[in-house]
Amino acid sequence: MxxxxxxxxxxxxxxMQALDLSVKDIEKTxxxxxxxxxxxxxxxxxxxxxxxxxxxxxxxxxxxxxxxxRPNELNSEIESIMQQSLIKNAKLEIEKINLSFSxxxxxxxxxxxxxxxxxxxxKLSVSFDHGVELGINTLSLFLSKRPATRPFALIxxxxxxxxxxxxxxxxxxxxxFFRNAERELKxxxxxxxxxxxxEVENHLKKVLPSLFNECLEKSLKNLKDQxxxxxxxxxxxxxxxQTEKEKHLNDLEDQKQILANKINALSDLEQQYLxx
Numbered sequence: 001m002x003x004x005x006x007x008x009x010x011x012x013x014x015x016m017q018a019l020d021l022s023v024k025d026i027e028k029t030x031x032x033x034x035x036x037x038x039x040x041x042x043x044x045x046x047x048x049x050x051x052x053x054x055x056x057x058x059x060x061x062x063x064x065x066x067x068x069x070r071p072n073e074l075n076s077e078i079e080s081i082m083q084q085s086l087i088k089n090a091k092l093e094i095e096k097i098n099l100s101f102s103x104x105x106x107x108x109x110x111x112x113x114x115x116x117x118x119x120x121x122x123k124l125s126v127s128f129d130h131g132v133e134l135g136i137n138t139l140s141l142f143l144s145k146r147p148a149t150r151p152f153a154l155i156x157x158x159x160x161x162x163x164x165x166x167x168x169x170x171x172x173x174x175x176x177f178f179r180n181a182e183r184e185l186k187x188x189x190x191x192x193x194x195x196x197x198x199e200v201e202n203h204l205k206k207v208l209p210s211l212f213n214e215c216l217e218k219s220l221k222n223l224k225d226q227x228x229x230x231x232x233x234x235x236x237x238x239x240x241x242q243t244e245k246e247k248h249l250n251d252l253e254d255q256k257q258i259l260a261n262k263i264n265a266l267s268d269l270e271q272q273y274l275x276x
Contacts, residue, residue, distance in 0.1 A: 016238060045094075054204075060081055082204075098223070
């Protein structure tokens with residue numbers, strides 16, 4: 001029994017050491033991903049999101065052109081289109097990137113579960129849904145709590161000269177519009193294509209990288225913490241199992257000693273009766 005316990009204790013120690021090594025590997029994976037965050041992940045995501053937002057603004061050109069005699073409403077609609085598009089497309093990009101992160105981290109867990117590795121009693125697994133949620137929450141917080149640095153505020157600031165020109169020429173535009181509405185709307189759409197959309201694109205490219213880096217860094221850190229937390233729980237399970245096993249064996253030894261004492265007492269009685 002004692003030999004069996006010593007072997008199990010040794011095996012548990014090996015498992016603990018393997019888990020400690022895994023924590024180090026996860027830390028290395030995290031540092032590697034963080035170092036390449038902007039170049040390999042954030043820049044790609046920003047490019048995709050900018051393209052999607054520009055596409056959404058472009059699709060709304062006829063509607064935006066119809067608001068040409070209401071500059072404030074035009075401003076508001078441009079902001080609304082960009083905000084909705086940013087939230088929708090940023091969420092998709094963050095989900096894709098988190099899936100990529102999860103594969104890198106999962107590889108470290110898989111290494112602990114290969115047939116030729118130590119078999120842990122319960123498989124290690126990490127849910128990455130919270131990482132995506134965290135990234136989206138960071139994005140929403142950025143938009144709601146930091147109005148001075150909102151990307152839309154900067155973009156609309158860049159559009160002010162264009163809107164000022166519109167106000168200057170608005171009477172002529174409206175007069176021409178009523179003479180030939182269809183042709184004038186087309187001109188306004190062309191103005192939006194030439195003036196508004198490039199400003200939208202340029203300012204998004206300036207503002208979004210830092211926003212994405214902030215979101216993805218929080219998300220990546222959360223995934224690493226989840227991995228390490230699960231490994232900590234696994235180590236606690238192993239330690240608890242060993243403590244319980246040791247207590248059980250100690251109880252058996254105590255019972256064995258009690259039985260041995262009883263046997264010795266019976267032997268003493270037997271010897272006493274034989275003498276009598």
